[in-house]
Amino acid sequence: MIDPAASAYRSPLYRRLATDGAVWREMNDTVVAASVSRRGAGGDIQITDLSPLPRLGFKGRGTIPAMQARGIIAEATPNQAFRQADGGLCLVLGAGEVILLPNLDGQGERLAQLEADWRIEDEERTYPLRRRDSHAWLAVSGKALPDMFSKICAIDLRPNKFADLSITQTSIAKMSAILTRADVGGKTVFHLLVDSAAALYFCNCLLDAAAEFGGRLVGLNELQKSEGG
Amino acid sequence: MKILTCPINGPRNISEFVWGGEVKEMPDPATATDAEWSEYLFLDNNRAGEIFEWWLHAPTNTWFIAHRNTVTDVVLETMTVDTYFARRAKAERAEEEA
Numbered sequence: 001m002i003d004p005a006a007s008a009y010r011s012p013l014y015r016r017l018a019t020d021g022a023v024w025r026e027m028n029d030t031v032v033a034a035s036v037s038r039r040g041a042g043g044d045i046q047i048t049d050l051s052p053l054p055r056l057g058f059k060g061r062g063t064i065p066a067m068q069a070r071g072i073i074a075e076a077t078p079n080q081a082f083r084q085a086d087g088g089l090c091l092v093l094g095a096g097e098v099i100l101l102p103n104l105d106g107q108g109e110r111l112a113q114l115e116a117d118w119r120i121e122d123e124e125r126t127y128p129l130r131r132r133d134s135h136a137w138l139a140v141s142g143k144a145l146p147d148m149f150s151k152i153c154a155i156d157l158r159p160n161k162f163a164d165l166s167i168t169q170t171s172i173a174k175m176s177a178i179l180t181r182a183d184v185g186g187k188t189v190f191h192l193l194v195d196s197a198a199a200l201y202f203c204n205c206l207l208d209a210a211a212e213f214g215g216r217l218v219g220l221n222e223l224q225k226s227e228g229g
Numbered sequence: 230m231k232i233l234t235c236p237i238n239g240p241r242n243i244s245e246f247v248w249g250g251e252v253k254e255m256p257d258p259a260t261a262t263d264a265e266w267s268e269y270l271f272l273d274n275n276r277a278g279e280i281f282e283w284w285l286h287a288p289t290n291t292w293f294i295a296h297r298n299t300v301t302d303v304v305l306e307t308m309t310v311d312t313y314f315a316r317r318a319k320a321e322r323a324e325e326e327a
Contacts, residue, residue, distance in 0.1 A: 078237055094237065094289065154230075154242045169238060171245045171291040176288035 007031040010198040011051035011200065014138050020217050025047040027052070027106050027220075032095055035219035040202045043214015044144035047206055048223045050137040050191075051199065054108030056115055057099045062125030069124075070114060074098060081180050086110075089191070091167055091180055099131050099178070104224050125204070135178075136199035139223055140206065141189045144213035153179070159188055173205035185226045235286040236293050236309045252294060252313075279305065281313070301320030 002024040004014040007028035011017070017033045025034035026180030030052035035055045058067065068088065073082045074090045082090045088110075100111055115128045138188040142148075145156045152173040154161065166182045194202045207215065231243035249274050256265045274280075277300050284295050284307070294313040296306040308316075 094291070170241060171288055179290075 002026060002031055003034075003109045004031045007052070009052050009054075012196050013050050013051060015202050016200060016203060017049060017217060018221070022217075022219065025220070028108055030106070032106070033217075033219045036217045036220045040155060043142070043210075045078055045142035045210040045213045045215030045217070046222060047203070048139040048141075048218055048220060049212065050104075050139050050220070051192065051196070053102055053104075053106040053132075053137065054111050054128050055099060055131045055135070055137065056111040057097065057129035057131040058126045059097045059129055060124075061096050063096045064149070066124045069111060069182075072100070079169065081165040081167055081182055083165065083182070089180065089182055092170060093167065093178065096124065096126075097224040099135075101137070101210055104184075104220065116224040131193070134197040135193040136198060136202070138160065138192045138194075138203065138206065138228035139161070139189050140192060140210075141184070141187055141213065141223070141226070142210075142213070144210075145188055145190060148209050148213055148215065152205060155179075157181075157190070160163070164188075173199065173202060175202055175205075177202075184223065185228060187225075187226045188228075233295070233304060234307050235291060236305055236307050236312070237291050238286055238289055241286065247285055249285055249292065252281040252283060270304040273300075275310065299318070 004010045004018070004024050007030050019020070021037040022033035023035045023037065024031050033049060034050050041123060064074055064076045072090050073084055073090055075082070076095055078094045080092050082092065084090060089101040091099040091101065093099065102108060102111060118128050149157045151192070153170060155168050155170050162181055164181055164183045167178065169178050172179065172192070175194055175198060182189055182191055187229060222223045232240045233243050233246050234240045253269065257267055258266065279296065279298050282295050282297055283292060285292050292310060294308050294310060295304050297304045
């Protein structure tokens, strides 16, 4: 039996997931909910907790050139995400800030390497930030996405208005959040990064908003299935 | 709800913003008197008319400048800090030349 609490990188939502009957799976240096068993198939909204997966931020005036020098695809266009060759994402939040997300296999070596290789002596005017500690990460998908988000967010998130790889940094359910649209296998997926200390509140808000659409928590296996198309 | 336009993130609900006070010159902290310094920190001119103010878009931590009419409460323009100071420097240069 896998104990999520034993992992140093357990999700801030592990108790909530356990309540819904999560089945755990070991993944690199952490434990993720592979599936969340609850009666009734997922309705029009599926919420996946990706918080245990690695992620890393960089900040500073020289961030974009520093990322490009490391072979990361990124341009200085705020609120735009860039898909990487390995399926990961580089979120460009501002002229001098990025967050790097891995693909759904959650391989963290590359990110760990980026953090370890950073040296202040290089004077690149950028510095790493451990976004795995600061931000919880939820992926929300499903047919009812725009309808559901219109209840908790003032931004027009309809697919024809909010293109793939767009980012909006706004207030969602009264919390500051970074919302990125990054479609997986032709399916619209919103990646949400929010303060990890309030992750449970935020997750409950999402579930509350999703309730009328039959929304529920699902495991990573389900999201990975959509990756296959 | 009122809408304010962040120069980086676009139009957003006013609840996402925090007012940061009037744009004013900072006196030299080394030479300012206590009275000057506390005036700088705590007191505003509160002028009736068009003023420039600091605003913060909280979700992105973006500080920017808004040009607002305090009588009508109409925001005439919002701009990045870079734009504001570049414009001001240009205006000052033009004044010197004249």
